[in-house]
Amino acid sequence: MSWQTILAIGSGGFIGAVLRAYFNGIISHKMPHDIPFGTLGVNLVGSFIMGILIAYFMYSTIFSLHVKSFLSTGVLGALTTYSTFAIESFLLLNSGHIALALANISLNAFGSILMAGGGFYIIKLSLRA
Structure with missing residues (x-):
């Protein structure tokens, strides 16, 4: 793995960790509940975005390895x-x-899979149109 890739992952990880703490705090504050909705929220949204990105990575050549x-x-x-x-x-x-x-386990596991698939197919279908 090149130092550029390591730097890309590390800087992205910094941003992702800060975003997780920020959004987790907002969601947990606005939706206090016994189920940790902050974690659920970032996992569902993140899984949806991952589905979108993986579809772009598979069906488009606009992103470099570092991106x-x-x-x-x-x-x-x-x-x-x-x-x-x-x-x-x-x-x-x-x-x-x-x-x-x-x-909590069911919502995170199944919800994340559904959101990842949803994001993936939205992009897959839109790029084929």
Whole structure:
């Protein structure tokens, strides 16, 4: 891996981590609830954007390797946060909130897959038109 790619991923990761903290804080503040909607929100939006980007990467040649690395591995890798999702789910389970934990796990897992697919197919269909 070149130093340019490493720099692209690292700088994208910085931006993604700051965005995650910012949006997670806003969502959690506006929607206080037992389910961590801040993490769910960044995972769903990030997954949707990842679907869009991967479709562009596959069906278009406008992005360089460094831009792809910056956006996907860097920004979105840090924005979407399955480590936070995992510990939040564990803490819900550990505190006896089984139904909330299962809801959180289901919403994050299935919602992220659906959002990634939705973003992917929107771009795939629009580029074929």
